[in-house]
Amino acid sequence: MSIFVTGAAGFIGFHTVMALLERGDNVIxxxxxxxxxxxxxxLARIDESKxxxxxxxQLDMSDREMLFSKLSEHxxxxxxxxxxx
Numbered sequence: 001m002s003i004f005v006t007g008a009a010g011f012i013g014f015h016t017v018m019a020l021l022e023r024g025d026n027v028i029x030x031x032x033x034x035x036x037x038x039x040x041x042x043l044a045r046i047d048e049s050k051x052x053x054x055x056x057x058q059l060d061m062s063d064r065e066m067l068f069s070k071l072s073e074h075x076x077x078x079x080x081x082x083x084x085x
Contacts, residue, residue, distance in 0.1 A: 006083035
């Protein structure tokens with residue numbers, strides 16, 4: 001089972017992902033990585049959070065079909081919704 005985190009490359013999302021990984025959870029993170037915030041900072045956060053327990057998916061949540069498609073590929077126990085644009 002995995003925890004699904006939206007907004008995973010943002011400040012709060014990144015720290016949430018890191019805390020979940022530190023406690024041993026499997027995490028699926030999504031973020032659109034748009035230019036609203038510094039793209040390089042978001043990419044650096046994704047790089048720093050790389051782990052065998054972590055899957056990152058670049059995805060815009062407004063693409064409902066793709067979102068549900070990606071959700072259905074994983075055994076998800078919880079969703080932490082931090083994506084907010």
